[in-house]
Amino acid sequence: MPSAAVLTLDGVHKSFGPVQALAGISLSASPGSILALLGPNGAGKSTTIALAVGLLRPDAGTVRAFGADPVAQAAATSPRTGVMLQDGGLPMGSRPMEVLRHLSRLYPRTRDIDEFAERLGITAFAGRTVRRLSGGERQRVALAAALVGEPELVFLDEPTAGMDPQARLAVWEVVEELRARGTAIVLTTHTIDDAERLADDVVIVDHGTVIARGTPGALVGAEIHGEPVRRLRLELAQRPEPVLQEALEALAARHGHELRISGATVTLTGKVSTTAVHELTGAVIQHGSEVTALALEQRTLEDVFLDLTGRSLR
Numbered sequence: 001m002p003s004a005a006v007l008t009l010d011g012v013h014k015s016f017g018p019v020q021a022l023a024g025i026s027l028s029a030s031p032g033s034i035l036a037l038l039g040p041n042g043a044g045k046s047t048t049i050a051l052a053v054g055l056l057r058p059d060a061g062t063v064r065a066f067g068a069d070p071v072a073q074a075a076a077t078s079p080r081t082g083v084m085l086q087d088g089g090l091p092m093g094s095r096p097m098e099v100l101r102h103l104s105r106l107y108p109r110t111r112d113i114d115e116f117a118e119r120l121g122i123t124a125f126a127g128r129t130v131r132r133l134s135g136g137e138r139q140r141v142a143l144a145a146a147l148v149g150e151p152e153l154v155f156l157d158e159p160t161a162g163m164d165p166q167a168r169l170a171v172w173e174v175v176e177e178l179r180a181r182g183t184a185i186v187l188t189t190h191t192i193d194d195a196e197r198l199a200d201d202v203v204i205v206d207h208g209t210v211i212a213r214g215t216p217g218a219l220v221g222a223e224i225h226g227e228p229v230r231r232l233r234l235e236l237a238q239r240p241e242p243v244l245q246e247a248l249e250a251l252a253a254r255h256g257h258e259l260r261i262s263g264a265t266v267t268l269t270g271k272v273s274t275t276a277v278h279e280l281t282g283a284v285i286q287h288g289s290e291v292t293a294l295a296l297e298q299r300t301l302e303d304v305f306l307d308l309t310g311r312s313l314r
């Protein structure tokens with residue numbers, strides 16, 4: 001049974017002058033669950049977080065955290081909420097541990113800061129001021145700062161941006177552990193890896209509206225009638241001639257696959273069977289061309305976005 005939502009946005013609109021950042025967003029986040037907001041630059045992800053933590057007021061619609069209005073009842077919602085914003089908001093002249101110690105005095109319950117700093121690799125650069133930290137290092141301090149007070153609801157805006165693979169792994173571990181402790185987590189990303197690795201639910205946002213939502217598995221259409229949906233990518237020696245294109249289209253139609261031809265790359269999505277692979281490569285050879293590379297892959301959330309919008313996420 002999913003627990004009751006601790007955050008709900010219902011029909012939220014927000015404009016900045018002539019720019020409509022959010023055009024009716026509805027979503028919810030539950031304890032012990034990770035919700036990923038996935039979308040390209042400018043989709044409205046950061047604005048959604050700013051509204052959810054009470055930094056902005058909606059023009060229309062309602063925002064509730066723990067049943068309260070995060071602007072009007074900030075005293076009730078803030079102590080239970082942790083937020084890591086994109087620009088970090090860290091004091092430039094302070095050292096990381098000073099920031100964390102200061103924050104820990106503001107909350108009734110706090111984490112073991114030294115242990116946490118060690119885990120996130122902050123100890124290695126603890127002697128430097130925030131000003132002298134790299135983007136990825138600042139991100140780690142901002143993450144620790146968001147979590148010091150053991151919040152029940154956490155917002156992470158692009159938590160792994162600018163991080164090396166090792167730091168990213170450490171962040172993933174921390175986020176998974178938070179979920180296990182029952183925290184409700186909302187993260188934004190345009191990194192498919194983050195969403196696929198972490199999210200229980202994904203909300204795909206574009207131009208301030210939700211264009212798709214569901215579990216990562218359901219969104220990529222993991223199965224059709226019990227068979228996995230896969231993507232077959234063929235690289236041909238050259239762009240297919242019209243007669244070969246027609247043959248490929250006919251085969252795709254017969255197997256119920258979606259076909260895309262871009263230059264010399266042929267992509268098929270659907271219930272791609274061995275027979276289909278055999279027939280397609282056969283058609284290529286029959287028409288005097290050649291397959292230079294072949295890959296059978298799972299669809300990704302990037303493909304879902306591309307299918308929905310005709311654009312790539314980045």
Ligand SMILES: Nc1ncnc2c1ncn2[C@@H]1O[C@H](COP(=O)(O)OP(=O)(O)OP(=O)(O)O)[C@@H](O)[C@H]1O
Binds near residue numbers: 019048
């Ligand atoms: N304070 C502001 N003033 C004017 N326009 C703003 C402001 N904040 C956001 N916007 C605009 O609102 C839209 C949504 O921005 P938002 O930062 O929410 O997108 P995002 O999905 O978080 O993008 P990114 O992935 O680049 O962080 C954009 O067009 C942005 O330029």
